[in-house]
Amino acid sequence: MTTPDDKDHETQARRQALDTAPISLLETIRTQGRVWGDLAAQYGVSNPEPPWKINLDATCDVLGAGSCALPVLERRWEEDELSAELYADVPFPERQLLALAHSMIRRGLVNEDELTRRMAQVDARLKLV
Amino acid sequence: MSDNHKPAPMVDEISDFEVLEIAVRELAIEKGLFSADDHRRWTEYVHSVGPLPAGRLVAKAWLDPEFKKLAVTDGVKASLEVGVDWINSPPTKFGTPSDYCNLRVLEDTPRLKHVVVCTLCSCYPRPILGQSPEWYRTPNYRRRLVRWPRQVLSEFGLQLPEDMEIRVADSNQKTRYIVLPVRPAGTEGWSEDQLAEIVTRDCLIGVAVPKPGRKADDKRHVHPAVHPVHHDH
Numbered sequence: 264m265t266t267p268d269d270k271d272h273e274t275q276a277r278r279q280a281l282d283t284a285p286i287s288l289l290e291t292i293r294t295q296g297r298v299w300g301d302l303a304a305q306y307g308v309s310n311p312e313p314p315w316k317i318n319l320d321a322t323c324d325v326l327g328a329g330s331c332a333l334p335v336l337e338r339r340w341e342e343d344e345l346s347a348e349l350y351a352d353v354p355f356p357e358r359q360l361l362a363l364a365h366s367m368i369r370r371g372l373v374n375e376d377e378l379t380r381r382m383a384q385v386d387a388r389l390k391l392v
Numbered sequence: 393m394s395d396n397h398k399p400a401p402m403v404d405e406i407s408d409f410e411v412l413e414i415a416v417r418e419l420a421i422e423k424g425l426f427s428a429d430d431h432r433r434w435t436e437y438v439h440s441v442g443p444l445p446a447g448r449l450v451a452k453a454w455l456d457p458e459f460k461k462l463a464v465t466d467g468v469k470a471s472l473e474v475g476v477d478w479i480n481s482p483p484t485k486f487g488t489p490s491d492y493c494n495l496r497v498l499e500d501t502p503r504l505k506h507v508v509v510c511t512l513c514s515c516y517p518r519p520i521l522g523q524s525p526e527w528y529r530t531p532n533y534r535r536r537l538v539r540w541p542r543q544v545l546s547e548f549g550l551q552l553p554e555d556m557e558i559r560v561a562d563s564n565q566k567t568r569y570i571v572l573p574v575r576p577a578g579t580e581g582w583s584e585d586q587l588a589e590i591v592t593r594d595c596l597i598g599v600a601v602p603k604p605g606r607k608a609d610d611k612r613h614v615h616p617a618v619h620p621v622h623h624d625h
Contacts (some may be wrong), residue, residue, distance in 0.1 A: 296408035307401040311513045311529050315413045321416050321434040325426040333423040335479060355513060357409050364416055373419045381415040382408075389406045389414075 281341050282369050283348050288379050289361050293350060298357050316356050323363060332372055343367045445474040446570050451584045454575040458553035467495035474521045489534040497563055499572045505556055506571045507598030509537045510563040517568035521596055548599040561615040577605040
């Protein structure tokens with residue numbers, strides 16, 4: 264079992280490692296994106312979680328496996344910190360998604376420009392009739 | 393499709409969050425951080441996890457007082473003994489279904505009954521209990537259980553004595569719960585396998601209690617109606 268002292272040390276180490284400065288792309292999504300709770304209410308859907316949640320969970324976990332590009336516990340610690348400092352006004356699991364993208368950008372796993380471009384491509388693809 | 397069978401409502405709108413999730417995943421695959429097949433296998437695995445490990449954990453705790461102590465003080469460590477590693481979960485070896493590594497095992501007593509809910513959304517101890525049942529995710533259950541637990545439990549067919557205390561554990565993003573029910577009378581001398589069979593999913597959520605001879609895969613007997621309807625034919 265970890266002690267409160269252990270947790271303090273862990274928190275300190277994380278704070279030094281993670282850059283929690285806002286990221287422009289993610290700020291746009293945070294302020295303009297429509298969260299599942301609102302969409303579900305508008306369309307009369309009762310499922311409390313968006314359908315993409317299972318994919319997000321899988322992405323989080325497979326990133327912690329194999330190449331161990333983003334270790335599970337580190338991601339979770341960073342999500343805690345980002346949730347408290349930057350994405351506190353965003354509900355779960357949208358907050359989890361923003362935190363994951365934030366961690367990946369700060370770690371150089373993806374960069375903001377390519378993520379912006381990819382989002383535009385995905386958006387266009389999904390909206391094709 | 394007939395007029396009487398209307399499709400269920402669905403969200404007919406693409407949100408930025410949905411697009412972001414796909415974009416992150418696609419880039420990670422293109423960069424070789426994981427493969428699309430790994431991702432698919434993981435989601436398939438999550439849907440295949442059931443409540444058996446948690447039932448086994450309870451059965452072990454009933455038989456071994458030392459293990460029970462471990463279970464109620466460190467649920468994550470106790471889970472290892474039933475094959476569930478909350479950090480590096482088999483069989484895929486790449487982690488649990490993204491749940492925080494903090495499982496609490498809530499021990500019932502003859503005077504205290506625990507029941508689990510997630511009032512915020514549908515947090516659930518999936519690595520050890522599988523996917524949550526549909527009713528667990530409904531606003532009806534989530535909103536009413538914390539206010540009227542006795543009433544809601546009675547709707548599940550669980551009538552508790554007035555002098556029994558009920559504690560509702562509200563799951564959250566960090567902490568997940570399962571219930572360690574009281575071992576029922578009539579199970580003296582039973583093996584771990586026999587005991588594990590009567591600890592069903594609903595017993596582990598806390599909306600039911602285990603009973604000898606009541607297993608999840610039992611043939612479901614329906615009692616004759618008290619006021620049956622008589623037909624002429």
